[in-house]
Amino acid sequence: MKKLLITALLVGTFSLSYAQSDYYNDYRRSISDVNWQTVIADLLLSKTQANEIYALNDRYDNYNSWNKVYVHNPDRWREDRYTEMERILGREKYLKFKNKYYKGQNPVAVYNRNKNNDKRYKHMDKKVKVHKSKHGNGHH
Incomplete structure (x- = not known):
């Protein structure tokens, strides 16, 4: 019984830290996926x-x-980062940046959507789409 309890605790701890590192990986990608020298040149910063x-x-x-700051609210990095980006770039240049790199969408929402692309629920997504098309609701 003791082994089972220890295993449950370890699994719980691991899954919590894994979710936290997913947020951190999104944070890192928000930096590494962009060529900042090009951004600086394009926006004449x-x-x-x-x-x-x-x-x-x-x-x-x-x-x-990163974790020291966001341990209790890992979601907050997006808001913090893009608020700061807007402050640095100014509203107009921030909108140009957003349009080019995030197709006009709020970067916070883009990374939030990535977080919700959980593989465990992928199969349910397909069922929902099939269900919709049977009833003639072809538009989203």
């Missing part, structure tokens, strides 16, 4: 703005530093 972008990108250079 000043040296100060460029330096602030690089400082923002370097703010949490490892999981532990």
Whole structure:
């Protein structure tokens, strides 16, 4: 019985830390998936703005530093990061950035959607689509 309890505790701890690292991986991708030199050139950013972008990108250079801030609310990184981006770029340039890199969608929503793409529920998605098409609701 004791082994079962220990296993349950370990599994619980692991799944919690795995979810936390998923958020961190999204955070890292929000930096690594963008060529910041191109962004800086395209948006004609000043040296100060460029330096602030690089400082923002370097703010949490490892999981532990990121986790200290977001341990209780890992979702908050998106809001924090993109609010800061908007402050650095200014509203107009931020909208250009958003349109080019996130097709006009709020980056917070883009990364939020990624979080909801849980593989365990993929099969249910297909069932829902089949169900809709049977009833002639072809539009989303």
